[in-house]
Amino acid sequence: MGASNHHVNLHVSKFEAPAKLKTLSFALIAIGLLTFVIGLMKNQDRLWTSYLVSYFYFSCLALSGLFWIVINNVAKAGWSVSIRRYAEATTSFLPAILIGGLVLLVGFKHLYPWANPEVVAANPVIAAKTGYLNMGGFVIRLFIFAVGCMIFRHVIVGNSLKQDKSGDESLTTKSVAPSVGFIVFYALMFSLFCVDLLMSLLPTWYSTIFGIYGFSGMFQAGMAFLAIVIVLMRRSGLVKGYVTEEHQHDVVKYLKGFSxxxxxxxxxxxxxxxxxxxxxxxxxxxARAQGGWMSISMALLIFRFVVPFLALLPRGMKRNDNNVLLISVLVLVMQYVDIYWMVYPNFFDGHVTFGFWEIGIFAGFAGAFLLTIMSFWSKHSLVPLKDPRMHEALNHHVAY
Structure with missing residues (x-):
């Protein structure tokens, strides 16, 4: 009976990237490239720390999209079908993990003490870890992770896009096995990705749950981005009837849960x-309890957990577009602050530094990310219309 509301005025429009948004993307990329070139000549230390933060930030957004797709494939969660394409769009940025990683190798010695033979020779603790912490191992692990993610994406997202054309229902079940495979691959390789890029900045320190810490932040930020896209898509009228506040409600439940x-x-x-x-x-x-870093540590607790948790607790607040947009933007900001908090105290004792370099490099990555997403949407349908579980998505009602 409840289905009838959703079947009125079902309509999907073709996505045309607004000219202003395209222009903005190219302008941001130009700012990023300019900042990068100036940084190479003027201030390599700040260039590479800001590059690492932004590189990891946007890698996480791309990865969260693929992870969200695979867990829904494995769970056979039909409710998610009509919003799957928004997560698929973020995965189009995955090749940047490989390309950006190769660029990162240029500034390797500016970031990682263990890449410096003098530091290793002077510190027996670091020297004992060189079996893992070495340039060759770092490059191999990064390559396996980046290429592996791209292969899984090619198969899983590829099946979804093929189904748009062929309508072959078996493609839905064919995506389950590679989705299970990706979860196993991802559990190990993303942990190593976090350890290599962030934890090894302070090679004398270690945490056995650092990879899970990185994962929890990645997925929380990914759900915040997905929630923003859902609200904007609903408001745009491009996907009438296919994307409802019921879908928004469940994605925001993910967001609250991962907070x-x-x-x-x-x-x-x-x-x-x-x-x-x-x-x-x-x-x-x-290091993170001294000087200005203490206030950032407290801000993470308040604005990454307390505020999102309380603001998204009532049922009505998960369905309030403005509230969802506000909290989602806050979570995305705090994801940047969190990565910044993991990176910068290793280089700048006691004092917080933020400015031109961080903003400029972030702008470049943001422009590239925006452009890849818009390009994906303009080439493909905003809704996977021929998925056999579409009726589940159309009839989705949140009971609690």
Whole structure:
């Protein structure tokens, strides 16, 4: 009976990228490239720290889209079908993980102490880790992760796009096995990705749940981005009847859930290190409890967990477009702050530094990310109309 509301005025329009948005994307890319060139000549230390933060940030947004697709494939979650294309769009940025990673190798020695033979020779703790922390291993792991993600994306998203043309229903079931494979691959390789890029900036320190910490932030930010796209798509009228507040409600439940999960992992990591009080473990948090870093540490707790949790707790607030947009933007900002908080205290003791370099490099990545998403949407239908589970998505009602 409830289905009838959704079947009135079903309509999907073709996405045409607004000229102003295209222009903005190219302008942002130009700003990023200019900042990068100036940084190479003037200030390589700030260039590479800001590059690493933005590179990891947008890699996470691309990866979260693919992870969200595969968990819905494995769960056979038909409700998600009509909004799947928005997550698929973010995966079009995945090749940037490989390209951006190759660029990162240029500034390798500016970032990673273990890449410097003098530092390794002077520190027996770092020297003991060179079996893992070495240039060759870093490059191989990054290559396996980036190429692996692109292969899985080619198969899984490829099946979805093929179905648009052929209507072959078997493609839906054919995506389940590679989705299971990706979860196994991702569990290991994303952990190593986090360890290599971020944890090894301070090679004397370690955390056994650092990869899970990175994952929780990645997925929370990914759900925030997906929630924003859903609200904007609903408002645009491009997908009438296919994307409803019911879909928005469930995505925002993911967002709230992962706000709690992020806080749980962050607290677990901190509490165990604080309680044990071992010098080689506490150095990480001591650096982030001094000077301006303490206020950023507290801001993460408040604005990445407390505010999103309380603001998204009532049922009505998950369906309030303005509230969802506001909290989602806040979460995306705090994801940047979180990565910044993981990177910068390793280089700038006690004082917080932020300005031209960080903004310029972020602008370049943002422009490229925006352009790839718009390009994907303009080439493909905004809704996978021939998916056999579309009726589940159209008849989706959230009971709680």
């Amino acid at each position: 709690i999960f992020w806080a749980y992992i962050a607290f677990s990591q901190f509490m165990l290190i604080w309680y044990a009080n071992i010098p080689e473990e506490t150095e990480y948090y001591i």
